[in-house]
Amino acid sequence: MTSSPARLTRSDVEHVAKLARLALSDAEITEFTEQLAVILEHAALVSALDTSDIPPTSHPLPLVNVLRADVVKPSVGRDELLTSAPDAESGRFRVPRILGEAP
Amino acid sequence: MNSSAFDIAADVRAGRVSARDVVEQHLATIADREADVHAFNLVMADVARRQADAVDGDVAAGHDPGPLAGVPLALKDNLCTRGVDTTCSSRILQGWKPPYDATVVTRLRDAGAVAIGKTNLDEFAMGSSTENSAFGATRNPRDLSRVPGGSSGGSAAAVAAGFAPLALGSDTGGSIRQPAALCGVVGMKPTYGTVSRYGLIAFASSLDQIGPFATNVRDAALLLETMWGHDPLDSTSIASPLPTLVQGLDDGVRGLRVGIVEELTDVEGIDPEVRAAVSSAARALEDAGASVDRVSVPSTMYGLDAYYLIAPAEASSNLARYDGVRYGLREEGTDIGTMNANTRDRGFGAEVKRRIMLGTYALSAGYYDAYYGQAQRVRTLIVRDFAAAYERFDVLLSPTSPTIAFEAGSKTADPLAMYLSDVCTIPTNLAGHCAISVPFGSDSVHNMPIGVQILGRELADALIFRVARALEVNRGA
Structure with missing residues (x-):
């Protein structure tokens, strides 16, 4: 049996928002702290079940690697894909600075 | 505009009706009611006209356009359509035009179907009312003050309103079956892996499955039969051949063992009239020669969590x-x-x-x-409990949703209450099984449709279609 974790706090929500790359407003953090705690308390029903001998199921099919022959096939071209990009330059995606500060 | 997909395709293939006329009739119905219902994010009027003309050209040239010749088809807006906006009803994808078509879109077009529009959904298919759309809510065509269900509410509403005889949805926890029930149409979630997910924008990959909406069971079977089967572009697609669905549809239910799932029928908050509809569906199947008993599938009560x-x-x-x-x-x-x-x-x-x-x-x-790992172990329990039930029963029966379509806005402030409307449909997705919702009666107060759900084990798709057809034939009683 797995014990139920403690009630979700505001600082948990701030931490998770950072992990999920969501710049939530103060109002959203307040709202989510309340709502997620209620949902997780309901979900604690499953945390309380004795499943010590039960293996996990991650997928409905007994999947193994699906391989194919290594043959070149036509695919969507770079220029066409880059037309969907918010910003592109010289055949590449253009993004803001990636070095210097931790996100 | 009440022709079935079957009749439209037969007429178009025989040259009795032009695909162009069929499209124009449906576009006229859309022009008439779409402002109230808001089933679509995009009506593809010109694309549909061109496609219909191509179908008519094939017929004129003596080529068979295929089993869905000239049949208008509404596509949930999380299915990729090359060069045509695909938004998932999200601002984050607004204006994006995919560089490729979903496999189902290609296959159905090759079978003669005419894509008529992209339907509204709860953003990224997350919701049960089609109110979580960045582009406005869809309303239930049977009563505009009520929700159509979700997340494929636009597709369900499009079929219910006569905008298209066929539509595609995706079902991760009930997103085809629940809106089908709430709008009074047929909706089916096929066995996981039978329909290619290539080009379906992913929500939860071990649960997502594309499936059909139609006004009747035979049309839904025809639509699924035309699009399913192995696709090398989806590594989770089942490689073995799949059965036909339309053939054998009328073979009846004599001798079949039907189990009413207690945990999904006596669920908290169930509308007594919905429970009564399940009982009358069970009686209808008994009258048609099936045996019916109650069965407990205990771990399904943990499915929602x-x-x-x-x-x-x-x-x-x-x-x-x-x-x-x-x-x-x-x-x-x-x-x-x-x-x-x-x-x-x-x-x-x-x-x-x-x-x-x-x-x-x-x-x-x-x-x-404590959370994800534990939920995966509970998923195993659900798979095992279903397997035990299917030792004794050929198919299972339950409500599709605990209630009729609820009033717009009534659950938007309470996420957990909204989640509870999927309680009867979720276990099927966790197990990777198939299930279908069939309209069976209406509630006496609001005259809104009630759906009953027939559940089957993996690859029992043809069987549940047969049972659904038997219910459809016997629901007048």
Whole structure:
């Protein structure tokens, strides 16, 4: 049996928002702290079940690697894909600075 | 405009009716009621006309356009259509035009179907009322003050309103069957792996499955039969050949063993009239020669909680791709992390953020085992309990949703109450099985449709269609 974790706090929500790359407003953090705690308390029903001998199921099919022959096939071209990009330059995606500060 | 897909295709193939006329009739119905219903994010009028003309050209040239010749088809707006906006009803994908077609879109077009529009959904298929759309809510054509269900509410409403005889949806926890029930149409979730997910924008990959909507069981069977089967572009697609569905549809239910699932029928908050409809459906099947008994599938009562850990966990991973770099919205920021976070905060709606947060939390260090790991073990229990039930029964029976269509706005402030409307449909997705919702009566107070659900084990798709057909034939009694 797995014990139920403690009630979700505001600082948990701030931490998770950072992990999920969501710049939530103060109002959203307040709202989510309340709502997620209620949902997780309901979900604690499953945390309380004795499943010590039960293996996990991650997928409905007994999947193994699906391989194919290594043959070149036509695919969507770079220029066409880059037309969907918010910003592109010289055949590449253009993004803001990636070095210097931790996100 | 009440012709079945079957009749339209037969008439178009025989040259008795032109595909162009069929499309024009449906576009006229859309022009008449779409402003009230808002089933579509995009009506593809010109594309549909060109496609219909091509079908008519084939017929004139003596070529058979295929089993869905000239049949208008509504596509849920999370299915990729080359060069045509595909939004998932999200600001983050607004204006994006996919560079390829989903496999189902290609196959159905090759079979003569005419894509008529992209239907509204709860953003990224997360919701049960089609109110979580960045582009406005869809209303139930049977009563505009009520929701159509969700997340494929636009597709269900389009079929119910006569905008198209056929539509595609996707079902992760009930997103085809629940809106089908609430709008009074047929909706089916096929066995996981039978329909290619290539080009279906991912929500929860171990649960998502594309399936059909139609006004009647035979049309739904025809639609599924035309699009399913192995696709090398989807590595989870089942490689073995699949049965035909339309042939054998009228073979009846004599000798079949039907089990009413206690945990899904005596569920908290069930409308007594919905429960009564399940009982009369059971009697109708008995009258048609089936044997009916009650059965307990105990762990299904934990399905909802397991689902609301597993699906958000998978979603939090799948939706990581919306980062403002390769396609879709970008909201500027001084460095890439800030740009990512600003883009995602502005691009996603509240329910999507809530689920990303829930899933990220359930997967995070220190909580993984108590939440995600535990939910996966409960998933195993559900698979085992279903297997035991299917030792004794050929198919199972339950309500599709505990209630009739609810009033718009009545559950938007309470996420948990909204989640509870999927309680009867979720276990099928967790097990990878198939299930179908068939209209069976209406409630006496509001005259809104009630759907009953027939559940089958993996690859029992043809069997549940047969049982659904028997219910359809006998529902007048």
